Amino acid sequence: MVWTPLHAKIHRTIRSRHLFERNQRLLIAVSGGQDSLCLIKLLLDLQSKWGWHLGIAHCDHRWRSDSEANAHHVENLAKTWDTSFYLETANEPINSEAAARDWRYEALSAIAKANKYQYIVTGHTASDRAETLLYNLIRGTGADGLQALTWQRPLTTGIMLVRPLLEITRSQTEQFCQEFKLPIWEDSTNQDLQYARNRIRQELIPYLRENFNPQVESALAQTAELLQAEVEYLENAAQELRDGAMSGGDEGEISSSSSSSPFAFPLRLNRRVLQKAPLALQRRVMRQVLQQILTDAPNFEHIEKLTALIIAPNRSQTDPFPGGAIAQVEGDWICLK
Numbered sequence: 001m002v003w004t005p006l007h008a009k010i011h012r013t014i015r016s017r018h019l020f021e022r023n024q025r026l027l028i029a030v031s032g033g034q035d036s037l038c039l040i041k042l043l044l045d046l047q048s049k050w051g052w053h054l055g056i057a058h059c060d061h062r063w064r065s066d067s068e069a070n071a072h073h074v075e076n077l078a079k080t081w082d083t084s085f086y087l088e089t090a091n092e093p094i095n096s097e098a099a100a101r102d103w104r105y106e107a108l109s110a111i112a113k114a115n116k117y118q119y120i121v122t123g124h125t126a127s128d129r130a131e132t133l134l135y136n137l138i139r140g141t142g143a144d145g146l147q148a149l150t151w152q153r154p155l156t157t158g159i160m161l162v163r164p165l166l167e168i169t170r171s172q173t174e175q176f177c178q179e180f181k182l183p184i185w186e187d188s189t190n191q192d193l194q195y196a197r198n199r200i201r202q203e204l205i206p207y208l209r210e211n212f213n214p215q216v217e218s219a220l221a222q223t224a225e226l227l228q229a230e231v232e233y234l235e236n237a238a239q240e241l242r243d244g245a246m247s248g249g250d251e252g253e254i255s256s257s258s259s260s261s262p263f264a265f266p267l268r269l270n271r272r273v274l275q276k277a278p279l280a281l282q283r284r285v286m287r288q289v290l291q292q293i294l295t296d297a298p299n300f301e302h303i304e305k306l307t308a309l310i311i312a313p314n315r316s317q318t319d320p321f322p323g324g325a326i327a328q329v330e331g332d333w334i335c336l337k
Helices: 006-015 032-050 067-080 098-114 126-139 170-179 196-211 216-246 269-277 279-293 299-309
Strands: 025-029 053-060 084-089 119-121 153-157 159-162 268-269 327-332 331-337
Touching: 006 032, 025 032, 025 170, 032 053, 032 170, 053 067, 053 098, 067 084, 084 098, 084 299, 098 119, 098 153, 098 159, 098 331, 126 170, 126 216, 126 268, 126 299, 153 299, 196 216, 216 268, 216 269, 216 279, 269 299, 279 299
Parallel strands: 025 053, 025 119, 053 084, 119 159
Antiparallel strands: 153 159, 268 331, 327 331
16 A cells, blocks of 8 residues: 555544544545545555444435436445445435535435444545635625534434545645546536536635635635634533523423424523623524524524613514514513513
8 A cells, every 4th residue: 555645644633633433434425526536545545554344325416417327436436445335316306505415414324324334424625615614704604604614523313424634625635536546537517607616616716826825725724723613612602601691590491382482492591691791602692592493594683683682771672583583671681482
């Protein structure tokens, strides 16, 4: 086996970040593109050092005319590498990125659960992280959106999603595939500029690289890495503040069985407790509360109008949130009804 600097880097990353344990079962999502081929090659080469059992999973979205051939290509690679192969094919073509992502993670989770894999591993890179940061920034987001694509997160009970390549750029995975003559399957949809992410990849990133920073992808990925730690800290601090603000109020939560609302949400928040906290934590508490009572993620306006009640006059109230809930000031309390 040829041991490259990239092998050494990924080996150190897995060990220092505790991404995997030894002798675990890893299900690798392989599309056939350069990033996923780089990932599976690296993990196959590291397998003897870690004692992993590796499996390859491919998800056919059926949105390209060559998708079935693509699936056969990945299956043949799995046979060449003497690695277990799992294929999931959509019942009908999936035509949006968001729907495809949701279906893909559901499919991978089902395969992992059925075959006792503890980890699902994807080939997301620093380039993907940079593009996601820009995509969310353009649409409007807080630090949570900017730090998206974390190293690992629970996907379902007992299954962890892991992204070991987040410090590796797409140009590095391309070079690696060329060095080892890995047979990349080119996805024609990656060139389709009707998708916003492709425009960021094909037009915006090259422009920023040429005119502002040759290392823009790594710089943006590092920004996301810094934000990840800060978001984790703030979320924990906001949870503590929320718990304090709820103490002294009604015990428990309103549930679907005791309220006309179909959601479960805390009844009261103590304004005096919240008033002592910085605005950043106040907003996060309100965001956490709204995440429980709204079917979709709360937007900036939702969070701001609830936060405003912390210092609003008595009897102030919001207009209804999606779903019908209303927040009202009752003395020292913000009451959700």
